[in-house]
Amino acid sequence: MKIFAPILLATALLAGPHQAFAQQATAPQAQQLPDWSDADARAVLNARLAALRVVAELTPEQEKLWTPVEAAIRDISKAASDRRNGRQQAAAPGSFLDVLGAIADAEEARGRELRRLVEAARPFVASLSDGQRRRLPVFLGMTDHGGPGQPSATLWLFEEEEG
Numbered sequence: 001m002k003i004f005a006p007i008l009l010a011t012a013l014l015a016g017p018h019q020a021f022a023q024q025a026t027a028p029q030a031q032q033l034p035d036w037s038d039a040d041a042r043a044v045l046n047a048r049l050a051a052l053r054v055v056a057e058l059t060p061e062q063e064k065l066w067t068p069v070e071a072a073i074r075d076i077s078k079a080a081s082d083r084r085n086g087r088q089q090a091a092a093p094g095s096f097l098d099v100l101g102a103i104a105d106a107e108e109a110r111g112r113e114l115r116r117l118v119e120a121a122r123p124f125v126a127s128l129s130d131g132q133r134r135r136l137p138v139f140l141g142m143t144d145h146g147g148p149g150q151p152s153a154t155l156w157l158f159e160e161e162e163g
Contacts, residue, residue: 041077045074048139049070049073049074051139052139053066055135055136056132056135056136057132059127061127062124062127062128065123065127068120068121068123069117069121071120072117072120072121073117075113075116076117076157076158079109079113080110080113080157080158080159081161083106083109083161084160084161087102106153106161107152114152140155140156141155141156141157142155
C-alpha cells in the first residue's frame with residue numbers, strides 16, 4: 001500500500017487538468033500619427049461646411065442667406081484655433097484659480113461667438129423648410145438628449161480650441 005499511494009498520486013497529478021500559462025504578448029506599438037496641420041483643419045472645416053450645404057439642399061435664395069452663416073462659422077473656427085495657440089504658448093498656470101479663470105475666459109468667448117452665429121443664422125434659418133431645419137442640428141454636432149444644455153465645447157465649431 002505504501003508503494004501504491006505515491007504511484008496513485010503521481011498518476012492523478014499527471015492525468016488531472018493541465019493549465020497552460022502562456023506568456024502575455026507585448027502590446028503592439030501605437031502608430032504615431034502626424035501632427036494636425038492648419039491645412040488639415042481647413043480641409044475638415046471646408047468638408048463640414050460643404051456637408052451642411054448639401055444636407056440642407058439650399059435654394060438659390062437660401063444660398064444668398066448662407067454667406068453670413070458660413071463667415072461666422074469660419075470666424076469661430078479661427079478664434080478657437082487662436083485660443084488654443086495662445087494656451088499652448090502661455091506660461092503654465094500658477095494655481096487652480098488661473099485654470100478656472102482660463103476656463104471662464106474661453107466660455108465667455110465661445111458664448112459671444114455662438115451669439116454671433118445665432119444672429120447671422122436667423123434670416124437663413126427662417127428661410128428653411130421644416131425638413132431642412134430638422135437636418136442641420138445633427139450636422140452641427142448638436143445632441144438631442146433632453147437633459148441640461150449641451151456644453152459649447154462639445155460642438156465641432158470649437159474643436160480647434162482643444163487641439
